[in-house]
Amino acid sequence: MSIPEYFADSYDIAVIGGGHAGIEAALAGARLGVKTIMFTITLDWVGNMPCNPSIGGTAKGHVVRESDGVGGEMGKAADANTLQSRMLNRGKGPAVYSLRAQIDRRRYSEYMKHAVELQENLDVKQAEIVKIEKCENGWKLVTNLGAVYETKTAIFATGTFLGGRIYVGEVNYEAGPDGCFPAKELSNSIKELGIPLRRFKTGTPARVLKDSIDFSSLELQEGDSDTVPFSFKTKKQPENKVVCHIAYTNDETKKVILDNIHRSPLYAGVIEGVGPRYCPSIEDKIVRFADKKRHQLFIEPCGENTEEMYLQGMSSSLPEEVQIKFYHTIKGLENVKIMRNAYAIEYDCVDPIALKASLEFKDFEGLFGAGQFNGSSGYEEAAAQGLIAGINAAKKVKNEEPLVLSRASSYIGTLIDDLVTKGCSDPYRMMTSRSEYRLLLRQDNADDRLMPIGYDLGLIDKETYNEFLIKREQKEMEIERIKSTFIPPSKELNDLLISLETTPTDTGVSLESLIKRPQLDYKCLEKFDKNRPQLSADVCEKVQIEIKYEGYIKRQQAQINETLRLESKLIPNDINYDDVYGLRLEAKEKLNKVRPANIGQAERISGVSPSDISVLLIYLRKR
Amino acid sequence: MSEKTVAAISTAPGEGGIAVIRISGDTAIDVADKCFKSFSGKTLSTLKGYTALYGQVFFENTVIDDAVALVFLAPKSFTGENTVEISVHGGRLVALEALRVVLNCGAALAENGEFTKRAFLNGKLDLASAESIMEIISAKNETALKISRNAKNGRISKEIGKIIDKLLELAASFSVYSDYPDEEIENLNPETFKNTLSEIKATLKRLLDTYDTGKVIREGIDCSIVGKPNVGKSSLMNILCKTDRSIVTDVAGTTRDIVESTVLLDGITLILSDTAGIHKTEDIVEKAGVDRSIKRLKNSSLVIAVFDISRPFDNDDLSLIDELPVNAIIVLNKNDLTCAADLSVFKDKKTVMFSAKENSGIKELSKMITDTVKSGSISENDAVLISERQRNCANRAYLSICEAENAMNIGVTLDAVGVCIDDCLAALLELTGKRVTNEVTDEVFKRFCVGK
Secondary structure, rough: OOOOOOOEEEEEEEOOOOOOOHHHHHHHHHHHHEEEEEOOHHHHOOOOOOOOEEEOOOOOEEEEEEEHHHHHHHHHHHHHHHHEEEOOOOOOOOOOOEEEEEEHHHHHHHHHHHHHOOOOOOOEEEEEEEEEEEEEEEEEEEEEOEEEEEEEEEEEOOOOOOOEEEEEEOEEEEEHHHOOOOEHHHHHHHHHHOOOOEEEEEEEOOEEEHHHHOOOOOOOEEOOEEEEEEOOOOOOOOOOOOEEEEEEHHHHHHHHHHHHHHHHOOOOOOOOOEEOOOOHHHHHHHHOOOOOOOOEEEEEEOOOOOEEEEEEEOOOOOOHHHHHHEEEEEEEEOOOOEEEEOOOEEEEEEEEEHHHOEEEEEEOOEEEEEEHHEEEHHHHHHHHHHHOOOOOOOHHHHHOOOOOOOOOOOOHHHHHHHHHHOOOOOEOOOHHHHOOOOOOOOOOOOHHHHHHHHHHHHOOOHHHHHHHHHHHHHHHHHHHHHHHEEOOOHHHHHHHHOOOOOOOOOOEEEEEHHHHHHOOOOOHHHHHHOOOOOOOHHHHHHHHHHHHEEEEEHHHHHHHHHHHHHHHEEEEOOOHHOOOOOOHHHHHHHHHHHHOOHHHHHOOOOOOOOOHHHEEEEEEHHH | OOOEEEEEOOOOOOOOEEEEEEOOOOOOHHHHHHHEEEEEOOOHHHHOOOOOEEEEEEOHHHHHHEEEEEEOOOOOOOOOOEEEEEEEOHHHHHHHHHHHHHHHHOOOOOOHHHHHHHHHHHOOHHHHHHHHHHHHOOOOOOHHHHHHHHHOOOOHHHHHHHHHHHHHHHHHHHHHHOOOOOOOOOOOHHHHHHHHHHHHHHHHHHHHHHHHHHHHHOEEEEEEOOOOOOOOOOHHHHHHHHOOOEEEEEEEEOOOOEEEEEEEEEEEEEEEOOOOOOOOOOOOOOOOOOOHHHHHHHHOOOOEEEOOOOOOOOOOHHHHHHHOOOOEEEEEEEEOOOOOOOHHHHHHOOEEOOOOOOOEEHHHHHHHHHHHHHHHHHOOOOOOOOHHHHHHHHHHHHHHHHHHHHHHHHHHOHHHHHHHHHHHHHHHHHHHHOHHHHHHHHHHHHHEEEEO
């Protein structure tokens, strides 16, 4: 029986989904002054974290800071609700320092819900979208209650809700994450438009009762003493309110899992969705890394006002009774009480090759995708795409050119370019190794790279931008000062140099060359540097990194310039690859599908070989 | 749209046993069917790849010659296109006539290097291999040819491939280490890292050295013959030029100037220059010649110094000895007469007893020359860099590795070392043409004349 429909309202942007991608999309659209609505299946879980109660991590921390520079909300929300903060990879080099924070899950969600509620130009509506159709001025969305919304643009930010199905051992049922309803009908409507969907899956571990854990036998993991926030705007140093713990699996855990592996829906072949290679379930880890003696797991609090603890690294889709058995094999968890079981969830998503770098569908004007819908995994990756999709939907409405971030500008640009150029065969997770420009795309300079863009867009306010400009100038002046500062020889200086195992000096030496020595840093030379100005910690960090790594940064800049030359060779829109003599069949198919904007992008498409590129270049020269 | 079908005689000119006319392009088989009739009555278009028919090439009912036509179907051919190779009986005229027939049937005449260009553009050859084929075509001597053949078979690409794999392994181990900070991954051992870097450095160095030696083999080495007047320089030059491998060119100079000859000596091309006699003189014209000789001596890659041992050495002899480079070859001429000179002044220099008059010592001298020139020796099976472009890439790779090693040694963090490794990788990928850059495409344009 079809539902009687009624016309409800019309918008410029309609965002389908209120998760990390949906929130950023809706906020960005509304902040850019266009009339926006965000639909969510349940208003109680806007900005939910159905997996880790944490934000950041390797490369993901970079993405959060970059989103913050463009004008996203995630960094601020994370800072406001941090339970514990750590800078990972200290000692491995500034390119890979990565900020990660444990987050109070409920408070984060509350913060985000309130942020979208307060936002001007933005309506928030609890409803399930069941149908999408083309209409005269754009797109027509229909809710499960028959309300019809017309919108110029629509953004899919459906996460794991779209066609969601949960698996626990032999049991499976239609569901969204954390006991929410799934979006059951929208998938069919999307397919009817002619957009093919595919199945991906992801999983989450159990949440257990804090009181049932024996912490005395676990390793403690504390936060950093000198914590730093994600957002440029956050002035308060995040406080460490909780600690985490580390536990290990053992032979017994392995045995329980292997004895029951046939009951895993994954190994029994019930799940068709492809899981994330870089975030495997515990049964996956045990099967794939059979020689590893033990696997680490992290026990993380879900919030200040809850006794639920998250077991990072132990996601599983084995039956509940098997879960209880293998969690109990772990030292410290012998008597642990499971409050929520681990599960795998399978959902519908698109092949992101169907999208342009603006995140708009190539063949469906006004339709955008973001987050897990585009095949990515992770809150941070989702938020960044939501932000870009929201910005570009607003630009579409205003008839402006889309914002496309280059690979050389950011991890966000890299993420989107990877998705729309290479596609993904499993949920795409950001990693530092995805970028060829790690040393330039650091978390410390995310604001330098992106805040001017955020300001030009209108998503960064004047006051913040001025503060940014002042800090940038301070940094530049300090670098200049250091380059012209000479440190005279002294016994004190030589004592320090010798104690840090570096060559002493008889004649004195430039401050710059001292800072460049790997054994020394900006801070330890303070007392020899009489005219040093008082600068904030973030400026000092930038100064130190830019001086120390100057030569390498220049080298990388040269690499970027080299690639830019290929990026600047544009491919005309009307090119028909079937006409290009000498292209191999596979290359023709791939190029026709991806329709790259320039030679640089064409080169990154898998299945397009260097000789294909030469052929293409020669064809373009001859044209 | 497709590229036109082209044809050319693909065997070397001259009276061989057979000559092959290669036709390549979409319509190659149709073209061949128009001018080739098999004795069995089958047409070439019915054939599978790698099969042949025996028949005749004809033009307007006139038979040109009996022939075998071999069919290759795209992409399984040298060019990656449909190809027919028609073998006719050797003889320039027959081959030319057959080619003319093929061109009349719709093929265009292939440009120089066109088959190679097509093979490259169709992805059948990487750039390094394509370059080496161009070298084969223009090889001046046996060794150059052999080396180019090796390069064509992918020796360079294989050698570079091995280095690339090692570099990628390094890059990957750093990525795991930084992307999974919470996992229990063993800390990277800087020593292993350093060892791999120095291994790669050594390999690149070796490869770079091959370029200079390879260049000598391809282009020849400039060698000057110096000595006082009348010690037998010109006689030596004449003897060298009369060795069985015959003179290639002769450029005559003016009196008191330099005379050049190109000779082949055991597979090495020597560009010999006979210089004016070096001695103290007040004559202005003579002095200019002497100065030029000394300049030449300094700039030559190889110096052969001739001395007359039938007379004691005078000051001119001794001051010449001082001017000689370390690897100069000393020819002690007039060995047929009694030795009156003190040979101990040559210390550990390479000397050879010689008599221009009796034509003795030439074998020893030849061997000494080839030994000296080949001291950076390359065996014919080695991977050898064969173009300035390749050398340039390899050199960039080498410098990046040195930088990476240096950074490791002073304790710079691995993320920065990684930047140098990336540079090295980029240069090596460019060398084999696996990474497209403007330089690569320019090279393609230059080498294969793919103009507008």
